[in-house]
Structures are given as C-alpha cells and as structure tokens.
Amino acid sequence: MRILLDKFCKSFGTTSVIEDMQLEVGSGEMLALLGPSGCGKSTTLFAICGIHRPTSGRILFGDRDVTNLPSQARNVGVVFQSYALYPHMTVEENIGFPLKVKRLATANIKQQVAEIAKLVQIDNLLGRRPGQLSGGQQQRVALARALIRRPDVLLLDEPLANLDAKLRLEMRSEIRRLQRETGITAILVTHDQVEAMSMCDRIAIMNKGEIVQIASPSDMYNDPRTAFVAGFLGNPPISFLKGRAEQGAFVLRDGGLKLPLPALSGIADGTELTLGVRPEHFGVAGGIPVEGRVTFAETQGRENLYDVVLPDGSVLRSIQPVRDDVKPGAQVRWMLDSSSTFVFAEDGRRL
Amino acid sequence: MKTSRMLGLVMIAPAAIIILLFFLMPVILTAVFAMTNMSTATGISAGAYQVTQAAVNRLKTDMPELAAGISEPRFVIDEDGLTQLDALKLKPGFTAELRASHLGEVFLSRREAERMIKSLKERPSTREVKQISDVFNRSVMNTRFEDRAALMESLAKLGFKLSPQDEEKVSRATYTGWIWTADNFRTIANSQDMGQILLNTGFYVAVTLLLFNVGYALLLAVTTHYMPASTASVFRAIWLLPRITPVVIYVLMWKWLTWDNGFISLFMGLFGHPPKNYLLDSAGSAWFFVILINGFIGASMGMLVFSSAIKAIPQTHFYASEVDGANRWQQIRYIILPQLRWPILFVTCYQTLSLLASFNEILLSTRGGPGRSTEVWSLAAYHTALQNYTGNLEYGLGAAMALVLVVVGVILSLIYLRVFRYDTLVTKPLIED
Numbered sequence: 180m181r182i183l184l185d186k187f188c189k190s191f192g193t194t195s196v197i198e199d200m201q202l203e204v205g206s207g208e209m210l211a212l213l214g215p216s217g218c219g220k221s222t223t224l225f226a227i228c229g230i231h232r233p234t235s236g237r238i239l240f241g242d243r244d245v246t247n248l249p250s251q252a253r254n255v256g257v258v259f260q261s262y263a264l265y266p267h268m269t270v271e272e273n274i275g276f277p278l279k280v281k282r283l284a285t286a287n288i289k290q291q292v293a294e295i296a297k298l299v300q301i302d303n304l305l306g307r308r309p310g311q312l313s314g315g316q317q318q319r320v321a322l323a324r325a326l327i328r329r330p331d332v333l334l335l336d337e338p339l340a341n342l343d344a345k346l347r348l349e350m351r352s353e354i355r356r357l358q359r360e361t362g363i364t365a366i367l368v369t370h371d372q373v374e375a376m377s378m379c380d381r382i383a384i385m386n387k388g389e390i391v392q393i394a395s396p397s398d399m400y401n402d403p404r405t406a407f408v409a410g411f412l413g414n415p416p417i418s419f420l421k422g423r424a425e426q427g428a429f430v431l432r433d434g435g436l437k438l439p440l441p442a443l444s445g446i447a448d449g450t451e452l453t454l455g456v457r458p459e460h461f462g463v464a465g466g467i468p469v470e471g472r473v474t475f476a477e478t479q480g481r482e483n484l485y486d487v488v489l490p491d492g493s494v495l496r497s498i499q500p501v502r503d504d505v506k507p508g509a510q511v512r513w514m515l516d517s518s519s520t521f522v523f524a525e526d527g528r529r530l
Numbered sequence: 531m532k533t534s535r536m537l538g539l540v541m542i543a544p545a546a547i548i549i550l551l552f553f554l555m556p557v558i559l560t561a562v563f564a565m566t567n568m569s570t571a572t573g574i575s576a577g578a579y580q581v582t583q584a585a586v587n588r589l590k591t592d593m594p595e596l597a598a599g600i601s602e603p604r605f606v607i608d609e610d611g612l613t614q615l616d617a618l619k620l621k622p623g624f625t626a627e628l629r630a631s632h633l634g635e636v637f638l639s640r641r642e643a644e645r646m647i648k649s650l651k652e653r654p655s656t657r658e659v660k661q662i663s664d665v666f667n668r669s670v671m672n673t674r675f676e677d678r679a680a681l682m683e684s685l686a687k688l689g690f691k692l693s694p695q696d697e698e699k700v701s702r703a704t705y706t707g708w709i710w711t712a713d714n715f716r717t718i719a720n721s722q723d724m725g726q727i728l729l730n731t732g733f734y735v736a737v738t739l740l741l742f743n744v745g746y747a748l749l750l751a752v753t754t755h756y757m758p759a760s761t762a763s764v765f766r767a768i769w770l771l772p773r774i775t776p777v778v779i780y781v782l783m784w785k786w787l788t789w790d791n792g793f794i795s796l797f798m799g800l801f802g803h804p805p806k807n808y809l810l811d812s813a814g815s816a817w818f819f820v821i822l823i824n825g826f827i828g829a830s831m832g833m834l835v836f837s838s839a840i841k842a843i844p845q846t847h848f849y850a851s852e853v854d855g856a857n858r859w860q861q862i863r864y865i866i867l868p869q870l871r872w873p874i875l876f877v878t879c880y881q882t883l884s885l886l887a888s889f890n891e892i893l894l895s896t897r898g899g900p901g902r903s904t905e906v907w908s909l910a911a912y913h914t915a916l917q918n919y920t921g922n923l924e925y926g927l928g929a930a931m932a933l934v935l936v937v938v939g940v941i942l943s944l945i946y947l948r949v950f951r952y953d954t955l956v957t958k959p960l961i962e963d
C-alpha cells in the first residue's frame with residue numbers, strides 16, 4: 180500500500196518539528212529514514228501510524244485519506260524505539276495482544292504467536308515477562324508483535340539497534356524477506372547506514388525536519404546532493420577539505436594542492452569550496468599525488484584505515500587493502516582519484 | 531555478612547523502639563483492658579469489698595439463703611454494743627446481765643433480740659428495749675471493707691458460716707474493683723445487638739469501599755486520564771475538597787442539606803412534600819447519606835493514588851496499544867487496570883482499615899441513628915467505652931470490641947494480600963546479599 184505524506188507539518192506547541200514534508204513510499208517498497216538524532220524521524224512515524232495528528236497536510240494510504248483516522252483503524256504495525264512492551268504481560272501475551280483485541284479465538288492466537296515467535300527465534304521465551312529479557316530479545320518480541328496481525332504498513336523505529344552483529348545480519352534479511360513476501364510497505368528508521376543501504380529500496384535522508392534527499396542507496400552514495408548527505412552516508416565517513424576555486428580547479432587553502440575539476444568551470448575565482456573525498460578514493464590508485472603524515476592507523480580485518488594529515492592541517496581518510504608497511508608517523512605520498520570527488524559550495528550544495 | 535546484619539539491627543533499633551512504643555503498645559494495652567471488666571463502676575484502680583444491693587442480687591441465684599440473710603440486719607451482743615449501752619446511761623443492770631449471760635449471742639431478727647431483752651431481770655420499758663436493741667443492730671449492708679479478711683471476719687461475727695468456696699463466691703460478688711475476665715468476649719459473641727452492629731459494619735465498609743473508595747476513585751482516575759490536562763486537574767481539585775475541608779464543617783454542610791429546614795426539604799417543599807429530616811428519616815436514608823459522606827471523602831485518596839499510578843505508565847504503552855488496535859475500553863481493561871493492581875490493593879487495604887476504625891463522620895452526622903441503625907462497630911466501641919447515656923462506661927467491653935476490630939483488620943489484610951497475589955506483585959530485589 181502506497182503511503183503519501185502531502186505537505187505534512189507537525190509542531191508541538193510553538194516548536195515546529197516538521198515543515199511541509201513531501202514523501203511518497205511506493206506500495207511494497209521499503210524505505211529507510213536516515214538522519215541525525217532529533218531530526219524528526221520518530222515524529223514522522225508517529226504521524227503515519229496515527230499517534231500524532233498532523234498540524235497540517237494530508238496522509239494517504241493508497242488512495243484513502245487517513246489523516247483523521249485513529250491508529251486503531253489504520254492497520255499499521257510499529258516497532259517502537261523503546262519497544263513499549265507491556266510489562267505485566269508475558270511474551271506470549273504481548274505478541275498476541277493485537278489479535279486478542281480483535282477477539283480472535285485463544286487457540287488461534289496461540290498458534291499464530293508460536294509461528295511468529297519461531298520466526299524471530301524467541302519461541303523458548305514465551306512464558307517470560309519483558310523485565311526478564313535482554314534488550315535484543317525485547318526488540319524481537321516487539322517485532323513479532325508488530326508483524327503478527329499482518330499490517331498493511333510496517334514502521335520500524337531502529338528495530339535492530341540492540342542486536343549482536345550475527346543476529347542483526349539474520350534479522351535484517353529476515354525482515355527484508357518477510358516484507359518482500361507479504362508486500363508490506365515499510366519504513367525503517369535507523370542510524371546505521373549499512374542497514375539502510377542493505378535492507379531498503381530507497382533511502383530518505385532527513386535533517387532538521389526536512390527530507391534532504393531521497394534516492395536509491397547507490398545513487399545516494401555516488402551522487403549526494405549536499406555535503407550533509409555525503410557526510411551522512413559512508414563508513415568510514417567521507418573527509419572534507421576546505422579551499423577555493425582558481426581557474427576551474429580546487430585549490431587547498433594553503434595552495435598546497437590543486438585539483439582541476441570539470442564541475443568548477445564557470446565558478447568565479449576565489450569562491451569558497453569544500454571538497455569531499457571518500458576514503459576509498461585516496462590510496463594507491465588515482466591521478467593526483469598528495470603528501471602527508473599518517474597520524475592514525477587501524478586495521479579492520481580485511482582493510483586498513485589511515486588518517487593522513489596534510490601540511491595545512493586538514494585530514495584525509497584512506498582505506499586500503501591490508502598492508503603492514505605504514506605506521507603512524509610515516510610520511511606518505513598517496514594518490515587521489517580526482518574524478519570521484521565531490522565539490523560543494525559554501526552552503527553545502529553540490530556543484 | 532554477619533557484621534552487616536548487626537549493623538542493620540543497630541540502625542533499625544530506634545525505629546523499632548518507636549514502633550514498639552507508639553504502635554504496638556496501644557494494641558497490647560487494648561488487649562490487656564479487654565481481659566478486664568473495668569467500667570465507671572469499678573474504676574481503674576483496685577477496689578474494696580462492699581455488700582451492695584447489686585452484690586446481694588448477684589448472690590441470690592447461687593446462695594439464696596445467704597443473700598436473704600445478708601440483706602437483713604442481725605443483732606449481735608458484743609463488747610462494742612455493751613460499751614455503747616453504758617454510754618446511754620440506762621440501768622447498769624442491763625449491761626451486767628447481758629455481758630454475763632448473753633455475750634456472743636446472735637439473733638436473726640429484731641423480734642428475737644427484743645424478746646430476749648424484754649426478759650432481762652430489770653424489766654426494761656418498751657422504749658428502753660428499743661434503745662438497747664438498736665445498739666446491737668449489726669449489718670454488713672453498704673459497709674466498705676478494705677480487704678477480704680475484714681469482710682469475712684464481720685460475716686463470721688454475724689454468724690454466717692461459710693465454706694472456702696462460699697467465701698470465694700461472696701468475695702467475688704461483693705468486690706467493687708475490676709477483675710480479670712474473658713466475659714467481654716462472651717458478651718460480644720452472644721449479644722444480638724453486637725451481631726446487628728457487625729452486619730451494619732460489614733455493609734457500611736463493603737458498600738463505601740466498593741462504590742466510592744475504590745470504584746468511584748478508579749472511575750475518576752481513568753476518566754481524568756483521558757481528559758485534557760487542565761480540565762483533569764480542575765476536576766481532581768474539586769474532588770479533593772471534601773478531603774481538605776475540616777470534617778466537622780463538611781458534615782455540618784450535609785446537615786444543612788438534609789435538615790428539616792435544609793435545602794432538600796425546601797426543594798421538596800416546592801412539590802408539596804412536608805419538610806422532614808432526611809438524614810434521620812429512616813434507616814435507609816441515614817445509610818444513604820452516611821455512605822455518601824464517607825465515600826466523597828474517601829474517593830479522593832484513591833483517585834490521587836490511581837491517577838499517579840496511571841501517570842507512571844509510559845506514554846508509549848498507550849501508543850502501542852492504540853496501534854495494536856485496542857479501543858478505549860480494551861486499553862483500560864488490558865493496559866491500565868492490570869498495572870493498577872498494586873495501587874488497588876493498597877487503597878483497598880488502607881481504606882478498609884480506615885473505614886473500620888473511623889466513625890467520626892457517622893458520629894457527627896447520625897450518631898448511629900435513627901435508633902441504632904447506623905451504629906457501626908467502632909462507634910459502638912466508642913459508645914460503650916467512652917460516651918453513653920446510661921453513664922456507666924464499660925472500658926473493658928469497649929477495649930474488647932476494639933480488639934475484635936484489630937483482629938478483623940489483620941485478617942482482612944491477609945486475605946487481600948492473598949487475593950491480589952502479593953508475591954507476584956513484588957519483584958525480587960536485584961541486589962543479593
């Protein structure tokens with residue numbers, strides 16, 4: 180079922196949290212909502228599931244206007260950021276609650292609960308209360324409760340944050356498989372861009388209550404619209420160099436580095452610029468040599484991560500296949516792939 | 531571990547002493563008083579022995595002859611009497627002859643004694659016979675003896691021959707002080723009045739508790755929870771008024787409402803009903819107002835406790851339940867009420883005890899009337915022990931009634947803990963010792 184937020188605004192009293200948001204999630208699509216803490220992700224989810232009424236604007240499920248429909252009438256499954264499990268109920272009762280309020284037969288509920296519990300691997304915990312579960316177990320109970328009544332729309336507010344790496348990987352593909360099979364439209368709020376990129380069809384990046392860019396993961400990564408988006412996606416993150424334009428080239432502030440860039444044709448000399456260089460584009464391959472001193476080296480198993488300080492004090496990150504010839508303090512001369520860099524104007528706009 | 535236990539004991543000692551002094555002692559003293567027959571008549575210090583008409587009446591069933599004899603005067607020729615006779619300055623021969631041949635004789639009636647006096651050698655005149663017999667007139671009636679031996683001695687002098695068992699009975703019947711006895715409990719168990727009062731109490735506590743202190747309080751807490759915050763606080767403040775108004779004034783306002791020339795009478799007068807005292811008109815209307823008065827005061831506490839308990843439920847539980855499809859009623863039924871189990875237990879327990887023990891509202895409004903129809907146990911105990919029309923305050927019986935109240939309260943609390951499954955309400959402490 181398609182979800183459309185049309186000129187959606189939300190304010191609490193006088194503080195305006197979201198202004199004029201326009202967002203469409205296609206039927207059966209899974210969208211990641213990415214953004215820094217406090218940017219309004221949970222608020223958006225709360226409006227979609229009917230807990231908060233929009234201050235203005237419309238919310239459509241399919242073609243149905245649900246703006247003024249109460250939560251109960253929307254058939255939305257939500258995994259809350261804080262799980263919101265009912266402390267006085269057992270795991271089984273928690274998961275079965277959406278069916279219980281629909282007055283389904285007890286035996287039926289029991290059977291469905293058993294199935295879904297098996298799916299999220301908590302079938303051995305059904306008799307416990309939330310207080311007796313670990314964070315990850317609680318999260319899976321919340322997930323099971325959201326899924327059990329086969330919602331049209333599934334909203335996940337950081338559902339995997341508390342799981343261990345292995346379980347997180349499993350749950351990721353499990354949620355994705357479920358979502359694909361049932362054709363649920365889903366929105367996933369996350370801070371983890373790997374999660375966003377691996378699970379979702381599209382990513383929407385939010386900042387301060389507005390959506391900055393919405394695109395497929397690879398588009399988002401390779402073609403960020405602003406410095407904020409470029410900085411938000413990628414791990415290890417992109418590094419930024421400050422400089423200015425000079426005859427169609429980017430020049431570092433102390434003049435120590437000069438990169439001719441096609442994007443800069445027509446930009447007046449002296450314009451303040453920011454250059455974004457992803458760590459994988461600074462290393463052994465590339466066209467432009469850059470000298471600097473390694474201040475930090477870390478191995479991540481298959482790859483090594485280095486921080487290189489340039490003579491003007493700015494830092495470039497580099498990620499390279501494992502090698503053990505470079506130690507912190509070493510002077511290096513590595514290559515920069517100028518065709519893969521991004522230039523941003525002073526206001527963060529990509530040029 | 532051991533030292534920490536010791537330290538714990540030491541630290542709790544002051545509190546323990548206070549508890550002992552101010553919490554346990556009253557109960558213990560009540561229990562002690564309950565085992566006596568103290569009353570206004572006996573006083574609370576040790577008593578004396580006195581053959582009162584009441585004592586004679588008590589003896590009548592067991593020892594009718596003794597009772598009859600003791601209540602009539604007897605005539606004993608003793609040295610005391612002879613000395614008095616000398617002082618009357620009649621003929622000296624009387625004294626001499628009486629001492630010589632009649633000393634120690636006991637006559638059961640005036641007639642017998644006077645027959646003997648008349649036959650004295652010096653022939654006393656009728657007036658003298660009367661005078662002489664008067665000085666030998668001996669009775670224990672209404673004489674106060676400081677101890678048992680003095681009483682028995684007097685009785686022996688009067689010619690009463692008592693076996694040790696009889697002596698025991700007589701001394702018990704004539705003792706004016708208090709004694710140890712379990713009679714109070716027998717009285718309570720056998721008296722029909724007490725049964726009625728017990729029923730009254732059960733009715734009063736159950737109805738007030740169910741309808742108001744818990745039921746209405748819950749209703750208020752839940753409805754105010756769903757109201758906008760400002761409306762809710764106004765509402766709560768209104769319901770707090772009865773609690774914070776001094777009870778005397780509060781009850782007085784109810785009286786104004788219900789008196790013959792009160793508001794209700796005036797209002798009903800508009801429809802041609804003659805004015806009447808609605809408070810004391812009938813047992814039914816008296817109960818109606820007694821329960822309203824107490825209920826309105828009691829509901830506010832439950833309301834506060836329940837409201838704050840509902841506030842403590844995280845907002846996301848309500849969100850989640852709405853998203854899960856629960857309507858208002860299901861939300862109340864499955865989310866709010868289960869999480870209020872502990873506050874409900876607390877309020878039920880607390881209010882049961884306070885309803886059982888408090889009678890001031892009833893005392894101020896109906897005084898247990900009309901008749902004794904709104905007399906509850908604690909009020910009856912108060913009337914028995916501290917304030918009644920006959921003037922004989924039965925401290926012992928009152929204390930026994932209070933003790934029954936304590937026992938009933940403890941038993942009810944234990945039952946509540948069972949019913950609400952207290953053990954499942956308390957989570958095990960996370961810190962182990």
Ligand SMILES: Nc1ncnc2c1ncn2[C@@H]1O[C@H](COP(=O)(O)OP(=O)(O)OP(=O)(O)O)[C@@H](O)[C@H]1O
Pocket residue numbers: 191194196214215216217218219220221222223260
């Ligand atoms: N009930 C409320 N009243 C007032 N302000 C609120 C309320 N709820 C949220 N806010 C504000 O709205 C903003 C967005 O909050 P929201 O919970 O949507 O953030 P978020 O993106 O989910 O952040 P996080 O990643 O930390 O969960 C925050 O600045 C928050 O302080």
Ligand SMILES: [Mg+2]
Pocket residue numbers: 220221222260336
């Ligand atoms: Mg949030």
